[in-house]
Amino acid sequence: MTRRLWLGAEVAAVALVLALLALLVWRVVTDSNPSVAQSLNTGKHPTAPVFDLKRLSGDGRVDLASLRGRTPIVLDFWASWCVPCIQESKRLEAAMRTYAGRITFLGVDTKDYGPDARRWQHKHGITYPSVHDGDGKVLSRWGGLPIPRIFFVDRKGKVVGQLVVEEDLPRYLRQIAQS
């Protein structure tokens, strides 16, 4: 009886070690998936990873899956503590008026304090909707810090590029509007 108990304990210990090993492997494999920014840097155009986040202002959520493949999207990762984000968001606000009805503009307020973020939008006159990515998990899948990061998704749901230099904005906007 004691011998059987001892054998059971040994089997349980080995099973526990194997389970922890499997968890480690799973984490390494999951973390090694390239972000959208990394894929773009290697010349690939990945399908936009979906997310489902709460709106920054008002109730409800935005599910990117419901937009992806239906309309071109400009995705703007920003935060109220990010100084360069002010200028980029203002440029997107102006572009939104030009491409109204043809391109969806969506902000992702990331690693930010919600009340400050709402004040920031009001202060700088940013009217396109934003969702709140408080823990930054969505930002990580798209490329991580630093921000601002602005991505352009065509009508088929493929990420065609991200804004690197000023000239990228009109070029990518034309490209996804025609997709």
Added chain:
Amino acid sequence: MIRRLIAGGVIALALAPPALACNAHPSQAQLEGEVMCPVCGTTLDQSDSPAAQQIKRAIHRRIQAGESDCRIKDALVANYGSSILAAPRRSGFGLLAWWVPLGGIVVAALAVGLAAWRWSRRREPEPAASDPSLNGRGALDPAIERRLDEELARYDG
């Protein structure tokens, strides 16, 4: 030994409630040491980044409004997720992070103690104390001993 361990566990559980209690008047320094900066990987008190300063201001406003540390932390977790706290909460699922390592140490100590006890019981018994005159050898066969005595008696005679 087991009784002492159980007693230790009971004492730890008895002391747990004070640790779980909320501080109604937290200090800015206390919370800055317990909350992470979301972009730097350090606690707030070690960072002057704009994101850290933003949270420091939010904490300051809430302390001024008379909120407890639990309430302030709840608000920050609701906004940033549980990773904003430098240490897991001492309640709910977070309690596991505190007790599982302790439980693991206790279980490991018990296993080692049990193994040592079993090993000590299995050891071979010590050989009986032998006659020093044998010089480590076994006793002579009685027939050989009798013959040896006869030979010695013959020489003595």
